[in-house]
Amino acid sequence: MSEISRGLENVFIKATSLTYIDGEEGILRYRGYNIEDLVSNCDYEEIIYLMLYGELPTQSQLKKVKEKINESYELPPQVIKILEELPHEADAIAMMETGFSALASYYDYSWKKEENKERALEIIAKSNSIVANVYRIKEGLRPKVPEPSDSYAKSFLTAAFSREPSEKEVKAMNAALILYTDHEVPASTTAALVTSSTLSDMYSCIVAALAALKGPLHGGAAEAAFKQFMEIKDPSNVDKWFNENIIQGNKRLMGFGHRVYKTYDPRARIFKKYAEEIAKTDDARRYLEIAKKLEEKGIEHFGGKRIYPNTDFYSGIVFYSLGFPVYMFTSLFALSRVLGWLAHIIEYVEEQHRLIRPRALYVGPIKRDFIPLENRQ
Structure with a gap:
């Protein structure tokens, strides 16, 4: 098969x-x-x-x-x-x-x-x-x-x-x-x-x-990660939010984990550095502190499973600090x-050109006898 x-x-x-x-x-x-x-x-x-x-x-x-x-x-x-x-x-x-x-x-x-x-x-x-x-x-x-x-x-x-x-x-x-x-x-x-x-x-x-x-499973991850910082509102709320939502399995920690990376995403380190350099407003600094504290909690909880921050975890703070909604x-x-x-x-x-045409594995009925409409029950 x-x-x-x-x-x-x-x-x-x-x-x-x-x-x-x-x-x-x-x-x-x-x-x-x-x-x-x-x-x-x-x-x-x-x-x-x-x-x-x-x-x-x-x-x-x-x-x-x-x-x-x-x-x-x-x-x-x-x-x-x-x-x-x-x-x-x-x-x-x-x-x-x-x-x-x-x-x-x-x-x-x-x-x-x-x-x-x-x-x-x-x-x-x-x-x-x-x-x-x-x-x-x-x-x-x-x-x-x-x-x-x-x-x-x-x-x-x-x-x-x-x-x-x-x-x-x-x-x-x-x-x-x-x-x-x-x-x-x-x-x-x-x-x-x-x-x-x-x-x-x-x-x-x-x-x-x-x-x-x-x-949202692809391009929307930076938005989702930043929205969780907004939901947390203040660094003092990180522990409570993490326990109620992540530990208890009510939500997924956005900006963490990757299909390919089994360690810290190298892009995330660079975005974090630029976030630290460019986050100047009170709101931006607050979101950055939330992200840092949430990162610590995430690594503490998921690091043993080789789940670490990906590129989307800090990129939203950079974009927000630039002035973008x-x-x-x-x-x-x-x-x-x-x-x-x-x-x-x-x-x-x-x-390498060749028409991409994959196949699907058929799992339906092999053969059926046709029944006219008036005879169907």
Whole structure:
């Protein structure tokens, strides 16, 4: 009898040179480079080049990437209008899906090997515009196209908030973009790969990925982790909340545990450092103290089971400290992950393409005799 791997756990669907994960040791590398080194030393645009072209860029190569992105922020006016006409209370990821789906109507991004990476750069730029304007529209602000700058992160924050971000804010946003860039083939990347295997256009692949990311078991974890900090309200309430909700099994500790990592998620350590650097308001500091105390309780209770904080545990505090409301956290994840999705689908289509068509194991009746309607009891 054929064996079913529930959730496709430990099923390898492609070979990749993009991301290496050692879940036992807590190691994450992009193209062989440790995530800690990349976050400490690189602009996000360097990671864009690395993921698409395979190497860290030279100064001239980086300049060309930045120029291409800076000239590609503009969105068709009709796409902005479509976003404006959506209900302002709509889910931010649902609005992103609509924006990317609309862009598929304006650009013919069928697969052409000599153009795929250039088109990916255009999509990454337009992602910046879509996410910034999803935020602005939901906040009742007029749409604003990101302006060219020396930093993708800076252009995004400036467009979203209509103000010059501080150097610390730009560094924190840049770090978040790098940390969420890719993580092998989770549900959203798999959805993008399945779509790309049909040779559908790149924008439609992003829509498929967003639809998968929207689910609370995938992209919504940072929002859920932060909401539990809000529910706790004060560090003095952590012990009581933990005993009543986690020990007694009434709730799941959000931001803890990972399908791959059996130790501390390396991204969580970095997010924690940036949360400590950027959390300046009383509320942000309070949430950070709640998170730290909750982390201690969580490790004390779950560490023996090899369950530790994942990347979503502290990322929400970074996003909140930047000025974003909770409803934007998953969209900020998506803004970064667009690069990972594009890198994976380009790698798959250009190097390993085959239509993804799995099978289902039939467990129903083998054969039945047909009974006319008038004879059925």
